[in-house]
Amino acid sequence: MIDLNDLRVFERVATLRSFAAASRELKVPRSSVSRSIQRLEATVGVRLLQRTTRDVTLTEAGVALLDQSAESLARLGDALDYVSGLGEEPRGTLRISAGIGFGVNILSELLPEFIRRHPNVDATLDLSSTPADLVAERIDVAIRMGPMPDSQIVAKRLGLLHRYLCASPDYLSRRGTPAVIDDLRRHDLVDLPVRDGRKSTWVFVKDQERVEHRQAARLSVNCALTVHKMLLNGGGIGLSTAYLCAPELEVGRLTRLLPEWSIPAVVVHAVFPTQRQLAPAVRAFVQFMIEHPKAGAYWQHDALQ
Known part of the structure; x- marks a missing residue:
């Protein structure tokens, strides 16, 4: 046996x-x-x-x-963890996966408070620009952005991630400020890579009007945090997430462009490896992410409204 x-x-x-x-x-x-x-x-x-x-x-x-x-x-380990945790305070090691920018700017602030509230929980945070294999890497919960590609994925919506079209004052002083969407064609774009070599597509919305702008980026990198840093360093025009760019916009290190247009928000999900019952530590973390006021100030709500 x-x-x-x-x-x-x-x-x-x-x-x-x-x-x-x-x-x-x-x-x-x-x-x-x-x-x-x-x-x-x-x-x-x-x-x-x-x-x-x-x-x-x-x-x-x-x-x-x-x-x-x-x-x-x-699944057996998850079942044992869940059963042993029934009726108890959250405990054990919580394994979390997230993108680099979200980890550096959001989870680095929230996790210390989370473990203070739950003294029997340890947390391991894995940051990567590519999605982790939750089963193979034994991840309890992953933070994912955008629509879920598979309807079978077990996920819990956490909030919305707002984005803004930005550039640095230095770049704009050299290249000028776009007044309309089509002016972007005369500028250098910074963006995340697009599959199969296609051009980046940015969607702009104003009232009932929707415009899709397609243009190849001059700088592309598979990390939203690095896109943001390139914008700060004068690399061009790009979309930056609210939790990254809102503080820089407030002090003038970045300038918001085409403010009469909005960029559709990205849904943020907590994703789980199986359809099992969630262990107490996982449930506590997800609820903490939804309710914590500091998170709401940066990404669950529009930081500039």
């Missing part, structure tokens, strides 16, 4: 491709990791991993076992 702990050790080694990394994450000696793999291979009767001094690769049997076991182990 397979030992579930040995299976859990295998899943971590196979996912991380490293005995040492699995040992550190599981907080057990490397020798214990090796013994768990040996016992599991003896139980199933086949080799699951090929080990060298530099790398760990999966055999065909190892790939098959990982595919079949990873999500089941995650």
Whole structure:
């Protein structure tokens, strides 16, 4: 009979491709990791991993076992965490994934207050410009922007992210200030990358009028925080999120352009790896994000209205 702990050790080694990394994450000696793999291979009767001094690769049997076991182990762990937390205060380690800009400017302010309110909760924050694999990376909750690409994704709406068309005074002094949307064609745009090499599309709304402006960006980067920094440094004209640009607009380091037009807000969601019941720490974090007044001042409401 397979030992579930040995299976859990295998899943971590196979996912991380490293005995040492699995040992550190599981907080057990490397020798214990090796013994768990040996016992599991003896139980199933086949080799699951090929080990060298530099790398760990999966055999065909190892790939098959990982595919079949990873999500089941995650669900089992989630179920145990949830049951053990019923009727208790939130506790344990909360693993959060978010974009770099949101993490630096919003979560860096909110998480210290969250853990003060919940002394039995530790938080691990993973920041990346690309969405994390919630199951493989054992993420409890991810902050995602925009429409959900898959209707099967389990998500909770947190609020709206407002954006403004901005440039630095230095750039505008050199290149002039656009008076109408079509004037943007004479300017350098800064934007996030667009798939398949297509031109960026910016949507402007005024009353019942809607205009789509398509233009290739001169500067593109896959991080909203870096877009914002490029705008501050005179790189061109771009869209900056309210929590980034509102303080700079207030002190004059950025200038809002075409203010008679609005940019459609982006929906912010908390996304979960499965349709399971949420552990108390996850529920507490999501509710905290919705209700916390400092968050509302920067991204749940229009910061310039």
